[in-house]
Amino acid sequence: MLHSPPLLSRGLTLLMATATGLTVASNYYAQPLLHTIAAEFGLSSGYAGLIVIAAQLSYGAGLFFLVPLGDLLEQRRLVVAMTLLSAVGLLLSWAAPSVGLLILGTSITGVFSVAAQVLVPMAASMAEPEHRGRVVGTLMSGLLLGILLARAVSGSLSAIAGWRSIYLLASVLMLISAIWLWQALPQRRGSVGMDYPQLLASVLQLLVEEPVLRLRALLGMMSFCLFALFWTPLAFLLANEPYEFSDATIGLFGLVGAVGAFAASLGGRLADRGKGYLATLIGLAALLLAWIPLVWAEQSLIALLVGVVILDLAVQLVHVSNQNAVYALQPQARNRLNAGYITCYFIGGALGSILGSQLYQWQGWSAVVVSGISISLLALAVGSIGLAIQRRTDSILDAQACYLA
Template sequence: MTTVSSTDATYRLSTPLLGLMATATGLAVASNYYAQPLLATIATQLDISSAAAASLITVAQLSYGAGLLLLVPVADLCERKRLIIILMLLASAGLALSAAAPGLPLLLVGTALTGVCSAVAQVLVPFAATLAAPQHRGRAVGAVMSGLLLGILLARSVAGGLSSLLTWRAIYALAAIAMVLCTLALARALPRYREDVGMRYTALLTSVVRLFVDEPVLRVRALLGMISFALFSLFWTPLAFLLSAPPYGYADAQIGLFGLAGAAGALAANGAGRLADRGKGIAATRLGLAVLLLCWLPLGFAPTSLVALLAGVLLLDLAVQLVHVSNQNAIYALRPQARNRLNAGYMTCYFLGGALGSWLAAWLYPFAGWSGIVAMAVALAGLGLVVGAVGLKNHSCTIS
């Protein structure tokens, strides 16, 4: 069994292992998004409102944020491989519970358990950065983040497609099986790694807060990440309701196909990683922030134009990845010995932004429709441009 130490300069992260880590990251995060194209069906079958059904997405993202804050820093205390395996198995159990849930309360419990433990994805990302050679770190992070975004987006396509053949419960059951199989593969392939920072758990959590105080780059990048993922969720959460209503009237399988359109944006993750390796992370961030605003021009016509909707989806997911991967590469370079805590702080803010976007969508869409979604998105994207213009200028000399 391979064991890697923090001072091991001979270990090389293989392409197959990197691919497996990307797959595991995608499966873990996907578990929070299978419900999105199924919301209308779940609402009908469980006899609940659309807002109650949309709460599944909000709960998933809030619990994921809790896992990021409370569980990811533990990777700086314990052996990484063991932590990854335990969290993957618990996330699988949450999916199985959701599959068997007779009503919304137990479905929310299963969703919360899966959400908390699927934070394992953000143990895998910095682990890949740690195992990779320094000159390839951006590429490794980009590859794993491609897996993460593909998991989020393809979860919709897979769930929507299978719903025409199976029940929504079967989709959760199959997802649990896939997670278990991936966990077994990780148990065989991952090296053991431990780098104890010499802190107690409470001190470790406190140090996450301290990092925000001490690192202005982390504060700026976390705020940009929060805004970008809020925009991502603001779009994807109400999309199933938009597409299931006239003039589209699409079924779950057709709605899920839109995840394939957005998946093309995952290619930006590798591109952003390579830009960061060449010292152009700030340029990638600024481009992403600009596109986050511009994409809402075609998305404004989404209720009547399928072409505009598809164009907007591609631009939105491209922009989110440019900002996100650039953010992660910037914070990982701050303190290599604190990557898990830096990642925990950043990703907690990131998914709090996602939960905010889902909540805003669930609140706005029933009353203001798609025009309300677009207006809110333009305001948030404008805020992101302001934060980027001020924050990246002030800290551009500090880190790219």
């Protein structure tokens, strides 16, 4: 059992949200810079996409192999150690003389930046139950802002000081974040009575035993696949005709997508009111809606901006609703539940990055859009049917409980 959770102050919540955003941002600095990095190392768009794919896959590996340790080890030490190691990966990326070492630095950063996914269930455990949705929503707002603002900052810095400068700045920010977290976080230790192999096996066991986790993991996988499917080839779309934007201008698109951070708070508050199902369905419908204006993204900047806003709002609404549903299952296993869910989530991101880079190189933006619409339709169908079945099951179980009482 975990120790009784202390009250989580608003200040500590904001600190954890900031640290979450800074940590996850480390995986996204390269996205608006892909065409510039490709030019320096003489890479095709498909090969340059490997940088983003390496970030996603390494993050997924860290989620499965490291995040469950939050249920076993002292969480403050774990978060701080991973944050420092992520800074080491950023320094390697800054100094990398070849694309191979850049991918290695990206992978090191990706593996250890999962510190963010220890912070989120840690905050959920520290929060009062009636405010848990709001707290999770706040941290997820920080996470999304980190992802999206990373693009704006990296693009601007690239225009001023070259693409490598963002990696040096990010490593310094990660060091400051580690010191900050060490001073502010309480000591919290999970005690699950398992060794490490059993801990990892229990993640898979939870996926087998918990139908809610399986459904939410699948929905998360498809939603983040759509997110990466759009953002990975976007730099190439905007760098070519008719736009021919600079790195700085491409990065500013992250600021447009940052509107999606508001959906995190909305999703958390709806979950606190028992309307998580509704939030999920709205998000899934919006995922499909987002790709309609994106059909004209090659010709219309307004259509592109509208699609960006709707897509990021939708992805975040689905994600926060999913996490609140997952965290409610087994409080003593939140890190392992989160590891199972988020691992599937970032596998979806890696698949989306692969699809986006390869489809764009193969048939251009139209192929990306067709794939996006197809996956969105599938996600909406799976979500509508799966959530309806789960609601019916919950109603039957509630009725049986009332009868037995």
